[in-house]
Amino acid sequence: MSLGDSATPIGKARGIGSAHEGGVHWITERVTSIALLLLGVWLIASLLLLPKLDQRTLVEWLHAPSGFIPMALLVIVGFRHSLDGVKVSVDDYVHEEGSRFAINIFLLFLAVAVGAIALFALARIAFGAIG
Amino acid sequence: MIVSILHRATGIALSFAGLGILTWWLFAIGEGTDGYASFAKVAQSPIGIIVLIGVTWSFFQHLLSGIRHLTMDTGMAFELGVNRIFAILTIVGSVLLTAALWIYLLGVTK
Numbered sequence: 001m002s003l004g005d006s007a008t009p010i011g012k013a014r015g016i017g018s019a020h021e022g023g024v025h026w027i028t029e030r031v032t033s034i035a036l037l038l039l040g041v042w043l044i045a046s047l048l049l050l051p052k053l054d055q056r057t058l059v060e061w062l063h064a065p066s067g068f069i070p071m072a073l074l075v076i077v078g079f080r081h082s083l084d085g086v087k088v089s090v091d092d093y094v095h096e097e098g099s100r101f102a103i104n105i106f107l108l109f110l111a112v113a114v115g116a117i118a119l120f121a122l123a124r125i126a127f128g129a130i131g
Numbered sequence: 132m133i134v135s136i137l138h139r140a141t142g143i144a145l146s147f148a149g150l151g152i153l154t155w156w157l158f159a160i161g162e163g164t165d166g167y168a169s170f171a172k173v174a175q176s177p178i179g180i181i182v183l184i185g186v187t188w189s190f191f192q193h194l195l196s197g198i199r200h201l202t203m204d205t206g207m208a209f210e211l212g213v214n215r216i217f218a219i220l221t222i223v224g225s226v227l228l229t230a231a232l233w234i235y236l237l238g239v240t241k
Contacts, residue, residue: 030204033197040194044232055167058160075153082146089139114154121157128161 025084032081039074046070059125068126075122079115083107134218138196141189149186184233192225 046067050057061067086107094100159170173179199217202208208217 030201033201037194037197040190044190048232048235055160055164058167062157062160071157075157078150078153082142082150085139085142086146089143114150118150118154118157121154121161124161125157 025087029081029084029088032077032084035073035077036081039070039077042070043074056130059128059130062122062125063130068122071122072119075115075118079111079118083111134196134199134221137192137222138200141193141196144189145186145193148182149189152183152186180237184229187232188225188229191228192221195221195224 046061047053050061062071087104090100090103090107094103156170156174159167162170174183196218199208199221202217203214208214
């Protein structure tokens with residue numbers, strides 16, 4: 001098989017070739033998964049290491065850059081990875097093109113909206129007064 | 132097979148329940164002492180603890196089966212025996228990690 005002709009014989013007969021897209025989505029899902037591996041372990045370790053889990057302790061934790069920055073990354077990368085992952089399930093199980101498009105757009109809006117609420121909540125803690 | 136389905140199921144659970152609770156929790160922390168108390172009350176109720184245990188198990192299961200998928204992306208661990216052991220280990224690992232975490236958490240808070 002020569003370069004630039006990667007269709008299998010049956011694929012060629014049916015007129016089905018590469019989708020020519022989706023590679024970036026696939027890579028992104030894996031890169032964000034490695035980031036979330038680190039950030040997720042950071043979250044659990046942080047919660048275990050905090051002396052108490054009351055409101056004041058949590059505010060002080062997220063007020064400091066060492067708490068705020070990883071948490072902001074966890075929120076952003078977490079919502080991105082979720083959106084990428086759920087899209088795979090939708091694309092696999094929803095076969096009707098119109099419904100698939102509608103569901104994916106709905107999930108995109110949902111992820112951006114809830115992600116924005118999470119970032120607002122985090123910014124309010126980080127830039128607000130302690131106590 | 133089952134671990135692959137679990138990866139999707141736990142991923143969807145984390146996307147909705149996990150990120151939903153994370154967002155609610157961050158919002159509640161910023162609401163002040165009283166606002167946080169109402170979150171803590173729900174989180175520490177029997178149903179709240181069951182949901183949180185479910186989310187932490189989903190997290191560990193998704194993390195471990197995610198490592199398995201990344202390993203298989205490199206072309207490793209496709210041999211039937213190795214693959215099967217790896218799959219079983221993700222379940223054993225996620226249950227043990229969840230149990231250890233919650234025994235510690237419930238032991239410390241009481």
